[in-house]
Amino acid sequence: MLDFSEVAKELTPEQAVAEAKRCLQCRTAPCMRGCPVAVKIPAFIRLIADGDFAGARRKIEETNLLGAVCGRVCPQELQCQKGCVRGVRGEPITIGRLERFAAGCGEAALKADSHTMRVAVVGSGPAGLACAGELAKKGVAVVIFEALHTIGGVLKYGIPEFRLPDAVLRRIEDEIVSLGVKIKTNTLVGRTISIEELLRDFDAVFVGTGAGLPNFLGISGEGLNGVYSANEFLARINLMGAGIDEHADTPILAGKSVAVIGGGNVAMDAARCALRLAGTERVRLVYRRTRDEMPARKEEVEHAQSEGVELLELASPVRVLGDIDGRVRGLEIIHTEQGGTDANGRKSFKEIANSEEVIKVDSVIIAIGQSPNPVFSRSVKGLEVNKRGGIVIDESANLGGETSIANVYAGGDAVTGAATVILAMGAGRECAYKIIENYEKRRAAEV
Ligand SMILES: Cc1cc2nc3c(=O)[nH]c(=O)nc-3n(C[C@H](O)[C@H](O)[C@H](O)COP(=O)(O)OP(=O)(O)OC[C@H]3O[C@@H](n4cnc5c(N)ncnc54)[C@H](O)[C@@H]3O)c2cc1C
Structure with a gap:
């Protein structure tokens, strides 16, 4: 049974040192150009390679107080790791995992100056x-x-x-x-x-x-019981403890079968949370393009799939169906096909006429942006x-x-x-x- 404990495991000190030693310490530091807060990446990696883990943490904290967060959730593959020279002929340095490792070592050494403001x-x-x-x-x-x-x-x-x-x-x-x-x-x-x-x-x-502020689809049936915005669904669980803490005041009713609409990190988080709730047996992600086009981090999609989330690609929601009591009983989708590439470099898609289908679901989570x-x-x-x-x-x-x-x-x-x-x-x-x-x-x- 899946639970809420952390999935991606931390590097051991030996693994961190070995990974840090792969860093070529490029003088031009292309990795830093990909980091919006300019973490001194080669410098903190060098300190890890030398075994000075607390020093590595301090180096990160010079520019980033949230290294332990960034090491876990930043899209490194599109940022620092994208520029890594090691990645040209092999695997880039796993900078995010090293940042997460260092950020968990030693104590913060933050000092405050004085100011009148x-x-x-x-x-x-x-x-x-x-x-x-x-x-x-x-x-x-x-x-x-x-x-x-x-x-x-x-x-x-x-x-x-x-x-x-x-x-x-x-x-x-x-x-x-x-x-x-x-x-x-x-x-x-x-x-x-x-x-x-x-x-x-x-x-x-x-x-x-x-x-x-969550965005909605504007389709019929969105007001039914059992339709959640991903924000509400996640906040009930993560903020209010619904489905995790048996004493939580806030309920969460996902039912046996859940559809999550969207393909970003929010959709992945909602789908993976739904899968962890007692009583949920099936979670399907409904996405109008293909897996390759999903904006979520690749790692998140892989985790979701390996945990059992099913991808219903090339499918777009048409309406949510309800029962006589106003509760969700199904989702009508229409199948789509991929077209050419649009001005933003994304594949366009179009609906296939007469390809509507109803999937039986007990709840629908909408994760199409905020x-x-x-x-x-x-x-x-x-x-x-x-x-x-x-x-x-x-x-x-x-x-x-x-x-x-x-x-x-x-x-x-x-x-x-x-x-x-x-x-x-x-x-x-x-x-x-x-x-x-x-x-x-x-x-x-x-x-
Ligand atoms: C489910 C989910 C998963 C995500 N996953 C990733 C990821 O893996 N990697 C990544 O890089 N990004 C991810 N993001 C995006 C990222 O979390 C956001 O871009 C980021 O949190 C934005 O930070 P912020 O400080 O601008 O706003 P927020 O994090 O939204 O914080 C805003 C805060 O302001 C408070 N607030 C609002 N109005 C008021 C008010 N009037 N008075 C007082 N307080 C107020 C809110 O309560 C909130 O605490 C994810 C987003 C979501 C929703």
Whole structure:
């Protein structure tokens, strides 16, 4: 029986040293060009090869406070490992696994300088945590305001324990708190407290409110009992303990047969969680293209399949069917076929006429993307957002920057829409630097 304990195993010290010794220590470090937070990859790998594991951890922490997270969930194959010279004729160095190994060694050696500034951080996902951590290292007084009862954002409520154990997040929380950061949970900025109040009490505000608004298909039957957005389904399990903790107040009813619609990491997590629930016998992923086109990490698709998730490729949902009590009893799909390549380099697909089929399912989980959460942005008069609901930042920004409101900065999924942990962290870090720089410029001008 599958459980929620971590699936991907950690390297042993011997394995880590052997892997680190394969690194060619390229002077041009192509691996670093693929890392949005510029982790000093060759340097930390060299330290592992020398057996200085705690030193390797410190090297990672110079630029990345969430190494234990990134080592587990970053799409390394598309980032650091993609540029690895070893990969030209063989296997690239498994940089992510080495990062995860080093990040778990020794103690954090974070030190805070001193500074006169006060910053409010809204949201405690990777963007907020990275921003808060960088600011706190410079001695800035930081308070994180988080809507939920616990920190982490998607790292807590979305990504399941079997990919990212809660203990990793708790350790990061301890480290951030040890830097002097204060955390106020159960505080929904825009409702519990306003931006005006924050700007009165703080010199600047960073907004990392993420993309927690699930997208729906707009097909009939989506309102039936047993249809979940992946966000709701995962949050019930990961945040509220449904299906894991027998004393949890929140129920989860997936039934014997589950269909998950989508092909990204969110869909894989939902499918693998569904498979772990008591009573679930069959989980099918319905995806309109083929496996090769799935946006999920290859490793996640492999894990899902090896655990027993079935892939129903080239199939698109038409409607959800219900019984007389309003509960899901089936999903009508239509088969599709692959066409040519579109402008974005993705294969197009088209429905095959008269190929509809009904599959018997007890629940349907919709994992077709999320949009920025509107609660905060709608509460702020004059805050510019784009047509997808993303907060607009200054054009010169790379990942994160100042919004249309002076002293209010934003980054992560709240700006880009659903993206990745490392991009959100990069944005938080970039904003931390800008917040300090702009504050110091203003102070100098005042003198
Ligand atoms: C199920 C799932 C699996 C994923 N898997 C991967 C993966 O394997 N690899 C990867 O790189 N990326 C993955 N992602 C994407 C990644 O997790 C996100 O891109 C990343 O978490 C975005 O970080 P963020 O800090 O911008 O937002 P979030 O992580 O969404 O955090 C935002 C935080 O802000 C809080 N908040 C929102 N509004 C308010 C408010 N008004 N007041 C106070 N607090 C507020 C929220 O409660 C939340 O805690 C996954 C996403 C999901 C949903």
